[in-house]
Amino acid sequence: MPEVLEAPLVVEFPFTRSLGPVQSAFLTGLRDRVVLGVRTGDGRVLVPPVEYDPVTAEEIGDGGLVEVAPTGTVTTWAWNHAPRRGQPLSTPFAWALVRLDGADTALLHALDAPGPDAVHTGMRVRVRWAEERSGAITDIACFEPYEGEPAEPTGHSGEFADPVTGIVAPARLDYTYSPGRAQSAYLHALAGRRMVGERCPSCRKVYVPPRGACPTCGVATAEQVEVGPRGTVTTFCIVNIKAKNLDIEVPYVYAHIALDGADLALHGRIAGIPYDQVRMGLRVEAVWTEGARHPDHYRPSGEPDADYETYKELL
Ligand SMILES: [Zn+2]
Structure with missing residues (x-):
């Protein structure tokens, strides 16, 4: 029996998006400690707001913005006993759907409570604002138990002089892989x-x-x-975006390579040839660097290009 292999893997990238008028108003509102929803054609108030009516699909737009209170009611919840990196609180907390006073739908967020016995459907809560706010959902640090009357909205119009127009949301997958x-x-x-x-x-x-x-x-x-170790480039792309933690100059070529004797192409980086000279049918061979456990890249083998007929089924 060979040893069972295992490796930690992290897939991480920043996801950048523009907001549009409705999400812009919602997040800018959070920055200014105001919670905004939208009113749909049938009079319901949706928080968080959406750009289109989920029933009629009609555009709502920023004309439908309406302020709701920062207090509300838990409609359902689940206890998170082991918070992970990047979650709203570092101590155990509840994930809760909270219907804010004045809204007809519920918002998902963290609820800070001493334990699951302190949480129940129907309990009253309020927003705990983050001390530093930038126009993001994390401007609500979490919800917390609240005994008082529903808070009054401030009367905000939903218009802002300096609105937030985009966000960068870091995406990260952190896991252990065992190849079998x-x-x-x-x-x-x-x-x-x-x-x-x-x-x-x-x-x-x-x-x-x-x-x-x-x-x-x-x-x-x-x-x-x-x-292998030789094979044929069946198709390829030229990479122009530099990846974090990858010490390779752009542009470079990433290709599908059909190794000799294989009926499925694998992928690998092509080097040893200018990126704009890589082509379908190019013959390549695997290159191991000193001490490496796998090929670092593939380079031209010097053979004549493969005939299209020999690899057309492997594209
Ligand atoms: Zn088969």
Whole structure:
């Protein structure tokens, strides 16, 4: 039995979006400690606001903005006993849907409470504002229990002199990956500078990297087949955006490569040739750097280009 491989993986990118008039007013309102919703054609008030009526699909626009109170009622909730990095509170809290006074729909946010016994549907809560606010949903630090009367709206018109027009929301997936039997064998072979796929016993296709089963036939694959280390570029793209934590100058080429003997293209970076000379049919070979457990990139092998007929089924 080979050792079971495991690696920590992080997928992280900033997601930038423009807001449009309704979301702009909503988030700018939070910055100024005002909660805005929209009124739909049938008179209901939606918080958080939307740009289009969810029933009629008619545009609502910023003409439908209406202020609601920063106090409200919990309509449902779930206890989060182990907060994760980036969540609104670092101590255990409730995720709650809160219908603010004056609204007909509920807003999802954190509710700070000493424990799940202190939370119930129907309990009264109010907004706890963040000390520093920038025009984001986190301007509401959380909700907190509240015993008093419904708060009065301030009478805000929903118009702002310096509205927030965009947000950057960081997206992050942080997980542990274990590749399983087939891919572990593939990775062990790569560390020894061999490329090994698996053949389907039914359709005879060779999958590289192997996944342990044929996705077409639905049967397990076990027969190991050595492929490569040369192959053919079947299709490619030129990357012009520099990735954080990746020490590669742009532009560079990322390609689908059909290794010799494989019936599925894998992807890899192409180097050793100007980016604008990479082409379909280009013959390449894997390059391992000193001590590497997998190929760093692929470079031209010097062979004549492959005929389209030889790889057209692998695009
Ligand atoms: Zn098959």
